Each structure stands twice: as structure tokens, then as C-alpha cells.
Amino acid sequence: MRAATSSSEVKSGGIALSNLQKRYGSAVAVSDVSLSISPGEFISLLGPSGSGKTTTLMMIAGFEMPDSGQVLLDGNDITRLPAHRRELGVIFQNYALFPHMTVAENVAYPLRMRRMAKSDVESRLRRILDQVHLGALASRYPHQMSGGQQQRVAIARALVFDPPVLLLDEPLGALDKKLRQHLRNEIKTLHKEVGKTMIYVTHDQDEALAMSDRVAVMHEGRIRQVSAPQDIYRKPTDLFVAGFVGEVNLIPAKIASGKLRSLAGETLPAPQWRGADGSATLCVRPEHLHLFKGVAGASEGIQGCLAAVTFVGDATVYEFRSQSGLQLTSKVLNVSAEQKLDLGDLCVASWAPNDATVLTE
Numbered sequence: 001m002r003a004a005t006s007s008s009e010v011k012s013g014g015i016a017l018s019n020l021q022k023r024y025g026s027a028v029a030v031s032d033v034s035l036s037i038s039p040g041e042f043i044s045l046l047g048p049s050g051s052g053k054t055t056t057l058m059m060i061a062g063f064e065m066p067d068s069g070q071v072l073l074d075g076n077d078i079t080r081l082p083a084h085r086r087e088l089g090v091i092f093q094n095y096a097l098f099p100h101m102t103v104a105e106n107v108a109y110p111l112r113m114r115r116m117a118k119s120d121v122e123s124r125l126r127r128i129l130d131q132v133h134l135g136a137l138a139s140r141y142p143h144q145m146s147g148g149q150q151q152r153v154a155i156a157r158a159l160v161f162d163p164p165v166l167l168l169d170e171p172l173g174a175l176d177k178k179l180r181q182h183l184r185n186e187i188k189t190l191h192k193e194v195g196k197t198m199i200y201v202t203h204d205q206d207e208a209l210a211m212s213d214r215v216a217v218m219h220e221g222r223i224r225q226v227s228a229p230q231d232i233y234r235k236p237t238d239l240f241v242a243g244f245v246g247e248v249n250l251i252p253a254k255i256a257s258g259k260l261r262s263l264a265g266e267t268l269p270a271p272q273w274r275g276a277d278g279s280a281t282l283c284v285r286p287e288h289l290h291l292f293k294g295v296a297g298a299s300e301g302i303q304g305c306l307a308a309v310t311f312v313g314d315a316t317v318y319e320f321r322s323q324s325g326l327q328l329t330s331k332v333l334n335v336s337a338e339q340k341l342d343l344g345d346l347c348v349a350s351w352a353p354n355d356a357t358v359l360t361e
């Protein structure tokens with residue numbers, strides 16, 4: 001028999017979005033978004049400004065109604081349910097704490113709204129404040145705390161009523177870089193501890209890659225790819241994703257008889273190609289592109305010369321210009337002080353076949 005719980009049924013936090021569509025006037029903000037999120041998963045919606053991330057999150061939260069499509073929570077259609085009846089935790093960039101309430105009062109607010117018994121409020125409050133390391137600051141007011149501490153209060157307030165899903169809209173956007181990094185680790189740890197489904201909106205690719213089980217990359221209202229962070233970076237399936245996440249060299253190519261050639265006719269190292277002949281773009285990350293000095297006549301790769309060398313601390317960035325005018329970037333970690341290439345050196349740019357991704361439109 002299932003253990004007795006509070007009034008509502010226990011929810012496990014699985015979310016399914018099915019063909020969600022939202023327009024503002026004639027502008028399409030979200031177009032045909034479908035996504036299945038497992039209970040306990042940490043998923044990021046990543047994309048540039050205006051790509052539809054917040055609108056998607058707001059439709060899950062119930063603050064926006066889709067024009068068509070469905071939002072399911074644990075298999076139940078909640079598309080038309082008002083936000084306050086969805087019982088999902090929501091955290092915004094600007095904390096939205098009540099300035100005249102202490103930390104404890106802010107965090108306890110959702111429980112008081114639900115008319116929870118005072119003793120239960122106290123025990124829940126103590127537990128959640130400990131979890132976000134705010135136990136010692138319970139009687140402070142928001143203006144007496146740093147931005148990072150205020151954001152922790154907002155997280156505690158969203159978690160205190162034990163929602164199955166936490167929706168976070170750029171929660172670290174207002175903080176400086178060091179604090180962002182610190183808090184993203186804290187949120188990740190908290191995610192492991194509480195095991196809630198977390199849906200995290202960000203335009204910061206490092207944040208999305210570092211925190212998520214999966215990343216959904218959005219562009220112009222559509223999801224372009226949903227994959228584990230490693231696959232988003234190593235195996236982009238879409239030109240927008242390849243260019244948006246990390247740095248990449250994009251080399252226009254032609255495929256003939258399964259072989260890839262640059263437009264200047266050079267043979268390009270690439271994984272075995274089994275698709276149709278035609279045009280393609282070969283993607284190779286700067287850290288995978290190697291420059292070999294003076295090997296004119298090499299059987300694979302692109303010939304050219306070194307156009308710029310930039311020392312960036314942990315690495316050196318080499319700008320290479322091919323004989324046909326292509327500009328490519330190679331990044332080499334500075335493991336020794338030795339620099340093997342000089343400006344103007346003739347060299348061949350090449351890479352391991354499996355480090356390249358071939359994309360066709």
C-alpha cells in the first residue's frame with residue numbers, strides 16, 4: 001500500500017511538451033516544440049536572445065497559454081490549468097523576494113499560503129534553509145544580503161512546498177562570473193540532493209553544458225537539437241548548434257563518391273560518409289585542428305600559411321589562411337613554452353577523421 005501523503009497525489013515530475021506553439025501577433029515565439037523530460041532530469045533550454053526559451057518555460061509554468069499543443073505533467077494534461085494549481089516551483093533572474101519580510105518569512109510564505117500547520121512550517125523551513133546554507137541568516141532582510149544569498153532564498157522558497165518540478169529562468173543572470181560559477185555548482189549539488197526535475201533557461205552555453213543531463217538548443221522558436229552536453233559539443237546535428245555551442249571551423253565541402261573535398265579540391269579528413277553526394281559543411285573544433293609545418297603535397301588537409309598567433313594564457317590560438325582564402329583557427333594548450341610555428345610559415349591544416357562532423361542541409 002502506498003504511504004499516506006498530503007492532500008495531493010505524489011507527483012514524480014515527468015514533463016512532456018507536445019507540438020507547443022505560441023504567437024504574439026504575427027510573430028511566432030515558439031513553433032512546434034515537443035520535448036519529453038524524465039522525472040528527476042536536469043535539462044537546459046539554451047539559445048540566443050529571442051529564441052523562445054522563456055516563452056516555453058512560461059507555458060510549462062502556466063503563466064502563458066499556448067495557441068496549440070499540450071503540456072503534460074506525469075501524463076496528465078495541465079495545458080489549461082492555472083499556474084497556482086500546477087504546484088511547480090519557479091525561480092526568476094530577479095529573485096522577486098518580498099523586501100519587507102525576513103529570509104524565514106519569505107521562504108515560509110508558500111507554506112502559509114497553503115495554510116500548513118505551524119509546527120510543519122517550522123520543520124520544513126529549518127530543513128530547506130540548512131540545505132541552501134542559509135540557516136544562520138534566517139532573520140535577515142533581503143537588502144542585508146548579497147545577490148548570491150538572495151538567489152539562494154529564492155531557490156529555498158521555490159523548493160519549500162516540495163514541488164515535483166523546478167523551473168529556473170536565467171536564475172544567475174544578474175550575478176558576476178565568479179559567483180555564477182559558484183552557484184551553478186551549488187544548484188547542481190542541490191539537484192542531486194533533492195532529485196527534482198529541473199528545467200533551466202540560459203543563454204550561457206558553459207552553464208548549460210556544465211549543469212545539465214541534457215541540453216535542448218533553441219533557435220527561432222524551435223528546438224534544433226536535444227542531447228547530452230558531450231554530444232551537443234562533439235556531435236552537433238545542426239549547423240546552428242555547431243556554431244552556437246563552442247567555437248568551430250566551418251569548411252564548405254563537396255561530397256563525391258563518399259569522399260569529402262574542399263571547394264579548392266583538397267581531400268578533407270572525415271568519418272566514413274554513407275550519404276548521398278552533394279554539398280556539405282565540415283565542422284571541426286579549433287582544439288582538433290592541427291597545423292603541420294611545411295608539409296607541402298600532403299595527401300589530406302588544407303594547405304596555407306600562418307596568419308596570426310595569439311597567446312591567450314592557457315592556450316595559443318593560431319589563425320591559418322588557406323591558399324583558397326579560407327580562414328581557420330587552431331587552438332593549442334600551452335603545455336610547454338615552446339612555440340613551434342611562426343607567422344608566415346607554410347603549413348597544412350589537418351585533423352583526425354573522427355574529430356570532424358559532416359553536416360548536410
Ligand SMILES: Nc1ncnc2c1ncn2[C@@H]1O[C@H](COP(=O)(O)OP(=O)(O)OP(=O)(O)O)[C@@H](O)[C@H]1O
Nearest residue numbers: 024028029047048049050051052053054055056203
Ligand atoms: N509578451 C510578449 N509580447 C510580444 N512578443 C513577445 C512577448 N514575449 C516574448 N515575445 C517575443 O517572442 C520571442 C521569444 O521570446 P522569449 O522571451 O521566449 O525568448 P528568449 O529565448 O527567452 O529570449 P531572452 O534570452 O532574451 O529572454 C521574441 O521575439 C520576443 O520578442
